[in-house]
Amino acid sequence: MKGLKIIVAVKQVPGTDEVRTDPKTNSLIRQGVPGILNPEDRNAVEAALCLKEKHGAAVTALTMGPPEAGDVLEEVFAMGVDKGILLTDMAFAGSDTLITAFILSRAIIKSGRFDLILCGRHAIDGETAQVGPQIAGFMDLPQVTYAEEIVLEKGFITVRRDLEDCQEWVKVKLPAVVTVTSRINRPRYPSLYNVQTACDGSLLTTWGAEDLKVPASMLGLDASPTVIKKIFEPDHKKRGEIIPGDEKEMAASLIEKLKGVNVI
Amino acid sequence: MITLIPENCNACRQCTYACLYGGIVLEGKTPVRTDSCTGCDACIDICKTGAIVSSGQNIRLGHDIAEYKGVWVIAEQRQGHILPVALELLGKARELADIRETGVTAVLLGDGVDKSGDLLIKHGADRVFIASAPFLGSYRTSPFVRIISGVIKEHRPEIVLFGATAMGRDLAPRLANSLRTGLTADCTQLEMSADDGVLLQTKPAFGGNIMAAITAANHRPQMATVRPGVMQPVCSPSRKGDTVFLDVREEHSDTIVSILKTVKKKQSRATLEKADIIISGGRGLGDSKGFKLLKDLAAVFSGQIGASRAAVDMGLIDHDHQVGQTGRTVRPCLYIACGISGAVQHLAGMQSSDIIVAINKDPKAPIFQVADFGLVGDLNRIIPEIIEQLK
Ligand SMILES: Cc1cc2nc3c(=O)[nH]c(=O)nc-3n(C[C@H](O)[C@H](O)[C@H](O)COP(=O)(O)OP(=O)(O)OC[C@H]3O[C@@H](n4cnc5c(N)ncnc54)[C@H](O)[C@@H]3O)c2cc1C
Ligand SMILES: Nc1ncnc2c1ncn2[C@@H]1O[C@H](COP(=O)(O)O)[C@@H](O)[C@H]1O
Numbered sequence: 156m157k158g159l160k161i162i163v164a165v166k167q168v169p170g171t172d173e174v175r176t177d178p179k180t181n182s183l184i185r186q187g188v189p190g191i192l193n194p195e196d197r198n199a200v201e202a203a204l205c206l207k208e209k210h211g212a213a214v215t216a217l218t219m220g221p222p223e224a225g226d227v228l229e230e231v232f233a234m235g236v237d238k239g240i241l242l243t244d245m246a247f248a249g250s251d252t253l254i255t256a257f258i259l260s261r262a263i264i265k266s267g268r269f270d271l272i273l274c275g276r277h278a279i280d281g282e283t284a285q286v287g288p289q290i291a292g293f294m295d296l297p298q299v300t301y302a303e304e305i306v307l308e309k310g311f312i313t314v315r316r317d318l319e320d321c322q323e324w325v326k327v328k329l330p331a332v333v334t335v336t337s338r339i340n341r342p343r344y345p346s347l348y349n350v351q352t353a354c355d356g357s358l359l360t361t362w363g364a365e366d367l368k369v370p371a372s373m374l375g376l377d378a379s380p381t382v383i384k385k386i387f388e389p390d391h392k393k394r395g396e397i398i399p400g401d402e403k404e405m406a407a408s409l410i411e412k413l414k415g416v417n418v419i
Numbered sequence: 420m421i422t423l424i425p426e427n428c429n430a431c432r433q434c435t436y437a438c439l440y441g442g443i444v445l446e447g448k449t450p451v452r453t454d455s456c457t458g459c460d461a462c463i464d465i466c467k468t469g470a471i472v473s474s475g476q477n478i479r480l481g482h483d484i485a486e487y488k489g490v491w492v493i494a495e496q497r498q499g500h501i502l503p504v505a506l507e508l509l510g511k512a513r514e515l516a517d518i519r520e521t522g523v524t525a526v527l528l529g530d531g532v533d534k535s536g537d538l539l540i541k542h543g544a545d546r547v548f549i550a551s552a553p554f555l556g557s558y559r560t561s562p563f564v565r566i567i568s569g570v571i572k573e574h575r576p577e578i579v580l581f582g583a584t585a586m587g588r589d590l591a592p593r594l595a596n597s598l599r600t601g602l603t604a605d606c607t608q609l610e611m612s613a614d615d616g617v618l619l620q621t622k623p624a625f626g627g628n629i630m631a632a633i634t635a636a637n638h639r640p641q642m643a644t645v646r647p648g649v650m651q652p653v654c655s656p657s658r659k660g661d662t663v664f665l666d667v668r669e670e671h672s673d674t675i676v677s678i679l680k681t682v683k684k685k686q687s688r689a690t691l692e693k694a695d696i697i698i699s700g701g702r703g704l705g706d707s708k709g710f711k712l713l714k715d716l717a718a719v720f721s722g723q724i725g726a727s728r729a730a731v732d733m734g735l736i737d738h739d740h741q742v743g744q745t746g747r748t749v750r751p752c753l754y755i756a757c758g759i760s761g762a763v764q765h766l767a768g769m770q771s772s773d774i775i776v777a778i779n780k781d782p783k784a785p786i787f788q789v790a791d792f793g794l795v796g797d798l799n800r801i802i803p804e805i806i807e808q809l810k
Pocket of ligand 1: 743
């Protein structure tokens with residue numbers, strides 16, 4: 156296929172292990188939490204680069220977020236991505252998955268012709284896995300989720316999907332939206348050569364609401380159907396009893412207690 | 420609701436950009452309203468030439484909240500068998516519907532599922548919509564979205580629930596898109612506010628470190644995918660209800676994505692979710708010798724084997740046995756965690772088990788925070804002792 160054009164949606168997320176809430180304000184403590192490229196988006200980028208190496212392609216990465224989100228684009232440039240689009244505007248803030256997908260799909264349309272849109276299956280912050288299918292929805296494209304292999308041939312892709320109880324092979328004509336799981340590949344490391352070319356800023360385009368020709372009333376928190384009412388840390392059950400004694404005694408009293416509550 | 424005055428149009432296309440929904444298109448130089456128009460009137464604000472004006476009525480889909488009634492469950496089946504999560508959802512749907520004094524509807528698509536209405540009714544449905552046809556035998560996004568959004572648009576339910584399965588999480592976002600409403604993914608808790616019908620949907624985020632409570636107060640239907648294994652099914656064999664068969668036909672667009680083949684995986688996962696007793700092991704097992712102990716323990720309890728991610732990463736056991744955020748959610752009567760520290764991501768998958776036993780040599784391990792019975796010590800010595808005494 157000539158002039159294959161691939162778009163990868165990538166998101167900057169806080170590293171999950173360090174996230175905590177502020178019990179007073181019920182909000183996330185983001186301070187000091189490093190932003191990382193969402194793990195499965197790295198797999199999506201790798202999948203795009205593999206297709207590029209095999210078939211030739213132009214790979215554009217797209218991200219929406221605060222200006223710092225541009226960091227993830229620098230990172231994917233260093234992996235070998237050709238172009239990046241940063242969507243940043245105060246008006247985008249607070250967008251839920253529906254509005255995020257709307258904004259991303261507007262940007263994709265503005266960026267011109269494309270054959271394949273790749274997303275991570277889910278982002279580790281909200282873990283919704285909704286943005287990929289919703290981009291497909293706004294653009295009226297076929298979608299294939301849970302991809303663990305993508306093979307391109309003559310304008311069609313064959314995708315192996317990893318489902319709960321089976322693997323499924325599906326075939327779809329491009330253009331299409333595919334969301335990938337971490338099983339699809341092992342992402343490459345950024346290369347020094349790419350880092351140098353990435354640094355001059357020539358690969359990056361930044362767009363705001365004006366560029367996308369959408370009024371602010373259709374964007375951000377106010378336009379989003381869903382609202383986060385509250386966030387909190389899960390409360391675990393209260394501590395049960397520690398069974399005392401040596402191994403023999405512990406085993407004996409455990410068995411007795413399990414019999415007492417009728418589980419054995 | 421909009422009225423179009425084509426003479427005023429200068430084909431600037433601003434309306435097509437402004438519309439979230441593809442509700443307005445330009446045919447030549449004439450603006451045309453499509454079926455997707457929700458009557459949100461956004462294009463009126465953007466039109467500077469007066470080609471689009473308000474006709475006074477607002478029919479914004481999803482906004483006449485009072486018109487939306489009933490709690491719906493999209494029931495998933497495989498090879499004609501209803502999945503347990505569908506029955507769990509019906510249990511919850513019944514509870515929500517009773518609070519709102521309204522009915523429960525189940526929607527079932529598949530092949531040869533004509534007779535499945537009964538099971539859904541016994542588990543809480545008042546009405547079941549069934550679409551049964553060969554082309555619906557395997558789930559494909561397009562026909563399912565087309566058919567289900569059709570019935571939803573016609574009957575306007577207040578709430579629609581899906582299992583957070585591969586199918587549910589492929590289908591629901593696409594439907595939310597076509598209905599332009601909110602969707603909360605992978606909920607573990609649903610609470611209804613009786614007077615205004617707002618559904619508080621709680622879901623884990625950030626690897627289970629954080630819970631988020633989400634509402635979509637101004638949109639209908641309110642939609643959520645719900646994690647399998649967290650809601651309780653309720654069966655009353657004498658319940659009565661209606662089954663309505665939908666007349667469906669395959670359309671060309673349904674075949675955009677074609678399924679070439681499917682290969683079944685080993686069935687170990689499914690049995691884990693149904694198990695009454697799970698004996699789970701983590702990094703503390705050390706190696707395959709420790710793992711052998713775990714197997715022996717499982718044998719005397721007639722339990723299934725579960726594992727932490729560390730045990731899976733060490734190659735002791737297949738990923739299908741992993742319990743937790745990125746594994747299975749289980750809820751057995753008895754869960755024995757051996758050499759598992761109790762990271763939030765692991766707890767996310769097992770903390771609603773009835774009785775939790777933890778065996779760990781570190782008295783400060785977080786697993787003891789959720790355990791009903793804690794045994795502090797070396798599992799290599801404790802487990803053989805338990806096996807010995809139970810024999
Ligand atoms: C996004 C994300 C998703 C994740 N999803 C999951 C998931 O789905 N499931 C999951 O389990 N994890 C998941 N994890 C990983 C999780 O954070 C932990 O790393 C993992 O659960 C640790 O497994 P463990 O308890 O077996 O190992 P460790 O944390 O290393 O704990 C081993 C325990 O064994 C005890 N021990 C050692 N030797 C002995 C002995 N001889 N006798 C008794 N006790 C002993 C130690 O005291 C220790 O408490 C996820 C992580 C991330 C970031
Ligand atoms: N703000 C964003 N910018 C770019 N891509 C995104 C954004 N949010 C989500 N995505 C893409 O959609 C996928 C699923 O995200 P989510 O629905 O948030 O779990 C991610 O893996 C990304 O590929």
